[in-house]
Amino acid sequence: MMTALISLSGTPDASVQESAVARLEILHGLHQGVSLLLDNPVYVIGSAAPADLVLGDADVAEQHVRLRFSVEHVAIEALGGDVTVFDSLGQRRVVNVGHGQRISLPVELLVGQSRLCLRSTRSARAIPAVSRRLVLLKWPALAALLLLVTCATAFAFRAPAESARHSIADSVPGSSVPVKSAPTLTQARSWLEGA
16 A cells, blocks of 8 residues: 555656656645656556555545546546546546546546646656657658659659540530641651651
8 A cells, every 4th residue: 555645755756757657746725736657557656555655635436436447547536535636738528427538638637625646757758659650651651752742743744645635526526626637657667767
């Protein structure tokens, strides 16, 4: 069991900070000002011993809320009491007992009389290498696609004028557009020999 007061003993070392999935800050309540690095993927917050994090505030149930962390999100499951959620845009949602909500970090929670803030501990450096490669390849791929579209458009408008006249003459009966016939094989030979 871990209580919110344990974090007052000192600053976590670098290895704990690297393995942490989120940072919990208590913004309002009995434990206001406490900040914890959460290194497990699942935590139960409540007012009694079975909970992983114990809060002594009013209106906090024995097992009030379960938090499940994944990358930049948290799944909030209201176990013993309603949880009010404020997302990064300031929108307010209430997660009723027995229900859950998956939301992006950072997020603020109202658990009983305590107000908590959950933030991601991942920095821009911690983005996986595959994701970085995709970001780096995005602009060259976009430039190649733009070049391809430009070339295709240029070739589409480059149709010879004669073929356009042929298609007009073929489609309009009695058209007065003069049609030039293709040279015969003997005309081509004489032209090549003369050159």
